[in-house]
Amino acid sequence: MVIALRNLDINAQVYEKAHCLRPVGAGLSLLPNGLNSLEVISPGITKTLKSAGSQTHKLNLHKSTGELIGQKSVTLQEKYGQPMLQIRWSQLQDILASQLPPDIIHLDHRCIGFNQNHQGVEVSFDNNTTVKADLLIGADGLNSAVRQTLIGDGEPCYAGRMSWRAVIRYSHPKLLANEVMSMTAPDGKIFGFFDLGSGYVFWSAATLCPEGNISPNPTAIKSRLQEKFADWAEPVQEILQVTNPEDIVERPICDRPPLENWSQSRVTLLGDAAHPMVPLLGQGANTAFEDAWELSQCLRHAVNIETALTNYENSRKPRTQVIQIRNAVQAKRAYEADSETYLSKMMQQAQLSDTEFEQWLYNYQPSVTSHS
Ligand SMILES: Cc1cc2nc3c(=O)[nH]c(=O)nc-3n(C[C@H](O)[C@H](O)[C@H](O)COP(=O)(O)OP(=O)(O)OC[C@H]3O[C@@H](n4cnc5c(N)ncnc54)[C@H](O)[C@@H]3O)c2cc1C
Structure with missing residues (x-):
């Protein structure tokens, strides 16, 4: 996300709770939709990734x-x-981090909440510091603190x-x-x-x-x-x-069950913070890369931040909901449905045949059209 924003000359900074950048996810599968998204964010990166990993035949x-x-x-x-x-993960992390100036990654900053008004957003960290910004993107994973302040839907x-x-x-x-x-x-x-x-x-x-x-x-x-x-x-x-x-x-x-909304004024969510899924289809990180590209394009083309976040959410929700539900169906997962109509609608959308679903999933092409 930060690479995509900095390509637009947006002064994006990363606040990370970890004390050091340590790979914790072991390994992962990158798939056509995620790789296509990374390639538009950083042309040439898929060549580097391919030489660092192994292509499954x-x-x-x-x-x-x-x-x-x-x-x-x-x-x-x-x-x-x-x-x-x-x-x-360590290689993916190194390849992505090598595209950023090191001084924009602020370690030891655990976000504990935020306040926002029409002028901006103030983010609070557990080291007693606060940071003011125009926009906050909560990319803080399954147990997102930003999501808790924004939505407050408790534990996953x-x-x-x-x-x-x-x-x-x-x-x-x-x-x-x-x-x-x-x-x-x-x-x-x-x-x-x-x-x-x-x-x-x-x-x-x-x-x-x-x-x-x-x-x-x-x-x-x-x-x-x-x-x-x-x-x-x-x-x-x-x-x-x-x-x-x-x-x-x-x-x-x-x-977590799919959300109806995940943005409010100057704050939005991305990746697992917005749409965590069971990892049956290996799509969590891949869809986060899709999010990153689409959010950057919405910010690039919209008249203001609020419009950009609305466009981003409208563009991402239908796709990520289907992938979340598809994962859940394959995992024989039943949500505690508080909105059965909503969930059953999503279930229908996720009932594509395996071939149809695969084509829909992997034929994803990051859009370069303008959102206004
Ligand atoms: C067993 C398993 C296998 C998987 N395999 C795949 C796969 O093959 N392919 C795939 O695409 N996905 C896979 N996934 C899913 C994938 O790991 C996640 O979807 C992906 O990591 C989500 O990325 P993210 O950036 O949204 O969140 P995360 O990767 O969780 O990153 C969140 C970051 O925010 C930081 N953070 C958290 N809270 C705070 C806070 N309060 N303040 C500041 N920083 C904070 C964390 O330290 C972390 O660095 C798998 C998951 C599991 C469990």
């Missing part, structure tokens, strides 16, 4: 016993002009699944370059391995879990995983054995 599905169930070629590049790209909803992820340097005869191996069991457990190139593998595991309890420390996280996947075939046992407990990210899978 084949998916292999196995039982937990190791038996091969099926294989599928990945032809996104041929169909949509961009691949399925697996990349380490636990989706009944726990997840664990890590990136390690690792090789195994079953894990091939440019391929993804996924293992699954009838009790809902899954374990996936994603080649990231340069000798790195991203693994990701999930189980159904009635409670979204977090383990007390890294050693307990690793023991919990080894217990849950004790009878699974290789390479599960070996990869868990060699993964450093400190590198495992344990997270309850959460989302």
Whole structure:
């Protein structure tokens, strides 16, 4: 987002709660819609990303016993002009940060709220500082503090699944370059391995879990995983054995129902703060990149900030709602519906066939037309 804004000569600054820039998400899949958005924000960046990651050409599905169930070629590049790209968060972060002057990223700033009036918005941080600005974009994730001040809809909803992820340097005869191996069991457990190139593998595991309890420390996280996947075939046992407990990210899978509105005067939301989704389709970050481009274009073309935010929200809501609901449907997720009519309308929109949905999702082209 900040790159897109600074390209418009907007003096955008980042306020981040972390003490240092540390990759916490392990690895992720970048998909045609997200890659196309990044490319318009920063021409040439997808070439750099592709040389840093691994383009998936084949998916292999196995039982937990190791038996091969099926294989599928990945032809996104041929169909949509961009691949399925697996990349380490650290590399994505470095590539994006290298496009920004370092002094615009203010670490150790946890936003705790804001006040706004017609003149501007004042943002408060937990280090007793405040910052005045013309516009506040809450890109502060699933537990967004900006969203709490703006909407106040409380905690995210636990989706009944726990997840664990890590990136390690690792090789195994079953894990091939440019391929993804996924293992699954009838009790809902899954374990996936994603080649990231340069000798790195991203693994990701999930189980159904009635409670979204977090383990007390890294050693307990690793023991919990080894217990849950004790009878699974290789390479599960070996990869868990060699993964450093400190590198495992344990997270309850959460989302929220789609919002009716997520902007007010000079404040808006972006990415997970606006439309968090369960990660079945790998779209959380990809849709955040779409948001970033569209918000920058609305700011570029509108007569004032308020109009720009209205245009941004009107443009983004229909698409992100369908993706949120589609993820939820595939995860057999039921919201506590406080607006059943609204949600059932969204459900219908999300009931496209798999092929129709894939085409709609990946054929997304970042718009360069003007919004006024
Ligand atoms: C298991 C799993 C796998 C996933 N796989 C994929 C995938 O393959 N592809 C994909 O596109 N998406 C994937 N996602 C989703 C993706 O990780 C998120 O959708 C994406 O990171 C959202 O980006 P964001 O910038 O909105 O929020 P975040 O990435 O959460 O970033 C928010 C930032 O704000 C900071 N912050 C938070 N609160 C405050 C505060 N109060 N003050 C200041 N700073 C604050 C945080 O430290 C963080 O740096 C996955 C998610 C999970 C759980």
